Amino acid sequence: MKADLDIQAVSRNGISHLGRCYFSPPFKVMNITEDKTQAQLHLMLMSSSPGILDGDEYNLKISVEENASLQLFTQSYQRLFNMKQGAIQKTDIHLADNAAFCFLPHPAVPQKQSNFTSINKIYLSNNNSLIFGEILTCGRKLNGEIFRFSKYHSLTEIYLNNKLVVKENLLIEPSTININAIGQLEGHTHQGSLIVINNDLDLNAMNDFITHHLSQQKDIEFGVSALSIKGLIVRIMGQKAEQLHDCLKYIASYISSYKILANAI
Template sequence: MIAHLHIQTALRNGITYLKQSYCTPPFKVANITEDKQAGPLHLMLMCSSPGILEGDDYRIKISLGENSHLHLHTQSYQRLFNMKHGARQNMEVYLQKGAALIYIPHPAVPHKQALFTTNNKIYLQGNNRLVWGEMLTCGRKLNGEQFDFIKYHSITDVYLNGRLAIRENWLVQPGITDVYAIGQWEGYTHQASLIILDEQENITSYHDNINSYLSQQKEITYGISALPVTGIIVRILGYKAEQLFNCLNRIAALATASNSVPAKNPGRHVI
């Protein structure tokens, strides 16, 4: 099934509003902004489907107007069901000058024989703030499914003023690569990553605070690296989906504490 979702924001009197939205089933969009006068817009991306099915083709486009601030939430974990030929998702994000986006989706849960590809292209025009998260689990661990999926492939390209600044190529093929080997997952079952770009602040100054927070977390290992542009990337390995999801939201809060886009945790979800 081909499904479309388009979101466009704009700024009016210092407050971001939803200028235009368009979606086809199974997508829905809900405005969950609690303080309508605070400035940033909080939208919940909802889906009536139980998960991504064989042949699904999701096409998502998000456009942020100049100086608008959007925090895009997801409703629940993204289940990837068993497939023969696979499914895919393409996401295009456009940030005009001064715009800011926080997007930390719930983890992807690939079922046995799942085959999924996602491509994310993010275009920044300058003076932007971007917090972009991603998380993958080993599968339905409590059902005895650990790395029984065929392939999970995620490519995220970030362009700054038309030039490619960052490419993250995340490929997991348990049937081909030994996920338990050194340099791979090394026995961990969940992995998360977070890209933080902020042309308005020296984001590397938050390195110590993020490192201090993560060093207090149990049963994880992590790394923090500087990016070729003003920003950092955080990678975490662990055993619990909720723990890593909360870690990403907390890191986002630490990184945006001194500016006007608060990171908001939409609630607790357990898997």
């Protein structure tokens, strides 16, 4: 199935609203903003499909206009079903000047013989705030499908004024690599990453907070690195999807309260 999504957040009188909104099946979009007077727009991305199927091709376009702020939620875990040819999802995100965007989707669950490629391209302008996360599981662990998928490839490129500044390339093909080897997952079954970009970011303070919080968690390994621009990338490995997702959401919430994203989350 081929499907398209095109949504736009605009700002009027300091409050973000849904502007352009187009989607084709299986996508649906719902405005879940509880306080209509708050600055940030909350949208839920939903799907009538049980997951991503063989041959699916999804094209998503998200635009956040000048001074607007958008947080996009997902409805449930992204299930990747058994495939022969594979499936692909392309996401283009455009942030105008002073725009803010936050997206922490539910973890991806690749089932046996799934083959999935995700290409994310994010275009920043001036004075943007970005929080962008991703979590990959080993598959349906209780069904014995631990790393039984064929391929999972996630490529994220971030451009600042059309110059490539961040490139995150995750490729796992269990049949061709030793998942538990040094430099790979080393016995962990889940991994997550979080990219934070903001000109107001206090890198040292944020690094200290993230390190302190994650060091209190059980059965995870993590690292925090500064980007070439004003931002951080956090990488976590563990055994439970919900735990990693909660960690990313907690960090994102703290960033908001730390005046990194105005009125976010």
